[in-house]
Amino acid sequence: MRAFTGTQVREAERPLLAAGQGPALMRRAAWGLAEHVAAVLRARGRVSGATVAALVGTGNNGGDALWALAFLRRRGVEAVAVPVVRDDDGAPRWHAEGAAALRAAEGRVADAVPARAAVVVDGILGTGARGALTLPAAARDLPAGAVVVACDVPSGADADTGGVAGEVLAAAHTVTFGAVKTGLLLGAGAAAAGRVHLVDIGLGPHLPPEPRTGLHGVDRAAVRRLHPAPAPDAHKYTRGVVGLAAGSQRYPGAAVLAVGGALGAGAGMAHLAGPAAAQDLVLAAHPAALASADGPEPDRADAWVVGPGLGADAEARARLERVLDAVSAAGREPAGAPAVVVDASALELVTAEQLTALAASGARVVLTPHAGEWARLRDRLPVAGAKDADAGGAGELERLRAWAAAHRVTVLLKGPRTLVAAPDGEAWLMRDGGPALGTAGTGDVLAGVLGAVLAADRARAVRAGGPSPAAGRPSTAALAAAAAWLHARAGTGPAAGRGAVADALPAAVGTVTAALWWEDDGRE
Numbered sequence: 029m030r031a032f033t034g035t036q037v038r039e040a041e042r043p044l045l046a047a048g049q050g051p052a053l054m055r056r057a058a059w060g061l062a063e064h065v066a067a068v069l070r071a072r073g074r075v076s077g078a079t080v081a082a083l084v085g086t087g088n089n090g091g092d093a094l095w096a097l098a099f100l101r102r103r104g105v106e107a108v109a110v111p112v113v114r115d116d117d118g119a120p121r122w123h124a125e126g127a128a129a130l131r132a133a134e135g136r137v138a139d140a141v142p143a144r145a146a147v148v149v150d151g152i153l154g155t156g157a158r159g160a161l162t163l164p165a166a167a168r169d170l171p172a173g174a175v176v177v178a179c180d181v182p183s184g185a186d187a188d189t190g191g192v193a194g195e196v197l198a199a200a201h202t203v204t205f206g207a208v209k210t211g212l213l214l215g216a217g218a219a220a221a222g223r224v225h226l227v228d229i230g231l232g233p234h235l236p237p238e239p240r241t242g243l244h245g246v247d248r249a250a251v252r253r254l255h256p257a258p259a260p261d262a263h264k265y266t267r268g269v270v271g272l273a274a275g276s277q278r279y280p281g282a283a284v285l286a287v288g289g290a291l292g293a294g295a296g297m298a299h300l301a302g303p304a305a306a307q308d309l310v311l312a313a314h315p316a317a318l319a320s321a322d323g324p325e326p327d328r329a330d331a332w333v334v335g336p337g338l339g340a341d342a343e344a345r346a347r348l349e350r351v352l353d354a355v356s357a358a359g360r361e362p363a364g365a366p367a368v369v370v371d372a373s374a375l376e377l378v379t380a381e382q383l384t385a386l387a388a389s390g391a392r393v394v395l396t397p398h399a400g401e402w403a404r405l406r407d408r409l410p411v412a413g414a415k416d417a418d419a420g421g422a423g424e425l426e427r428l429r430a431w432a433a434a435h436r437v438t439v440l441l442k443g444p445r446t447l448v449a450a451p452d453g454e455a456w457l458m459r460d461g462g463p464a465l466g467t468a469g470t471g472d473v474l475a476g477v478l479g480a481v482l483a484a485d486r487a488r489a490v491r492a493g494g495p496s497p498a499a500g501r502p503s504t505a506a507l508a509a510a511a512a513w514l515h516a517r518a519g520t521g522p523a524a525g526r527g528a529v530a531d532a533l534p535a536a537v538g539t540v541t542a543a544l545w546w547e548d549d550g551r552e
């Protein structure tokens with residue numbers, strides 16, 4: 029699934045409208061809307077005899093709602109249209125053909141939503157909305173039991189950004205046309221949209237094809253492609269070696285969690301570079317891991333994870349520098365630079381110059397801040413267009429894109445939903461997971477999972493004859509989204525265990541990864 033801004037969808041519609049297909053598109057959209065409303069009615073009892081009211085605005089969004097009422101009327105529904113704008117002479121200001129269709133179907137017009145309405149369709153505003161909305165009186169006093177179904181976009185939400193500048197009419201369902209709008213997935217718009225249903229109206233061939241436009245969604249099929257099962261002749265080095273500069277005397281546990289994440293996601297080898305306290309704990313928890321002061325030889329690591337539990341002292345800084353040196357040294361070798369995950373403490377330490385050097389080395393670089401780390405990164409390493417703080421939504425996506433582009437790194441922003449943006453603008457949204465993951469240490473596991481996914485990709489590329497990120501290799505942003513999906517699934521599935529989620533998470537990642545890789549291969 030890929031989501032597009034309302035503006036991109038309007039662009040895609042333009043040639044079809046110019047070719048006179050507007051009315052056909054509208055009827056297709058309205059038919060899909062009517063189908064979903066009928067499904068809501070069926071779930072509540074019956075369709076015929078039920079009352080559906082629509083709040084109808086002045087534009088095509090209102091036109092969709094009027095046509096949908098007309099279709100529903102033909103299925104025995106009592107269809108009531110409530111115009112939200114009237115001209116001085118009292119005549120409703122609305123889509124003339126839609127109104128004619130409703131009249132022909134013997135629908136009614138009223139000034140308020142009847143108390144018996146089982147469903148209220150919100151056809152006030154769609155992608156044509158500009159600026160703040162003040163809800164019309166008829167939208168303020170809806171019957172308590174009525175289910176609100178938004179037509180295309182909840183009125184008041186910006187279809188591009190998910191921002192809500194004024195008031196918004198919250199819906200239980202949004203039936204959207206042509207493509208899912210980014211404003212339905214982000215920020216306040218996502219909260220107001222409820223469940224989103226897509227109706228195909230034939231816009232597909234007209235939507236922008238490039239990966240850097242739109243917002244990609246990640247699912248199981250995508251993750252299977254991005255993090256495939258090891259080849260039958262795989263061995264530990266061809267599956268990917270992850271080096272982890274993690275854990276310190278003060279925070280040794282983070283090393284255990286990060287190494288566990290890497291092993292759970294199927295790394296061929298996970299090798300800790302850390303102090304004795306962290307080494308001991310890691311080996312006690314994961315006998316399969318390696319642990320030493322310096323980690324793998326520079327030419328052995330396919331990916332480095334730096335940061336979990338590193339701390340902020342001079343030693344932490346020196347450990348970060350050692351990893352970055354190893355990466356640039358390896359970048360000069362034929363196999364090319366290993367990937368780097370910059371997480372946790374390393375996000376507080378890394379400098380703009382270091383990011384520039386990493387980008388120049390050709391390494392895949394992913395920074396994994398949570399909201400607090402992200403705010404500090406933007407303060408410490410400011411970028412035009414990434415600074416101003418507004419509430420959530422695609423404003424946030426655009427800031428992420430601007431920052432990623434300026435520093436030429438991929439950024440994975442953690443939180444209740446995970447957003448990934450690449451320097452070229454490619455962006456992914458991962459909405460799996462849940463509050464079960466909101467405990468200390470789960471981010472450390474994610475860093476390890478991401479290290480394993482990136483290491484596997486590099487090892488595959490080296491085996492195939494060259495690590496160049498171009499030709500046929502997945503994008504860094506896609507790999508990061510895949511890692512976030514594995515982590516989220518592990519955190520919410522039955523394998524996650526109860527209570528101390530982070531401790532149980534590496535094993536749960538292993539269960540999810542094994543199911544992803546082996547479940548269809550005919551073995552028990």
Ligand SMILES: NC(=O)C1=CN([C@@H]2O[C@H](COP(=O)(O)OP(=O)(O)OC[C@H]3O[C@@H](n4cnc5c(N)ncnc54)[C@H](O)[C@@H]3O)[C@@H](O)[C@H]2O)[C@@H](O)CC1
Nearest residue numbers: 050053054057087088089153154155156157158160161180
């Ligand atoms: N054009 C077409 O053929 C198609 C249109 N579609 C529908 O058309 C919608 C877009 O229609 P429109 O472009 O007519 O736009 P809208 O119906 O979203 O808005 C119509 C009018 O509302 C007013 N308005 C804008 N912002 C306002 C605010 N903040 N407060 C009060 N009034 C405001 C403006 O006068 C604007 O022109 C889509 O969301 C979709 O529902 C779909 O049926 C697909 C096909």
Ligand SMILES: Nc1ncnc2c1ncn2[C@@H]1O[C@H](COP(=O)(O)OP(=O)(O)O)[C@@H](O)[C@H]1O
Nearest residue numbers: 442443444461462463465466468469470471472
């Ligand atoms: N409410 C939530 N819903 C979904 N995912 C969540 C939620 N809260 C936290 N997470 C996920 O859990 C992880 C927490 O990471 P982080 O804040 O870095 O934890 P820590 O630093 O303690 O390891 C992230 O992957 C984040 O996306």
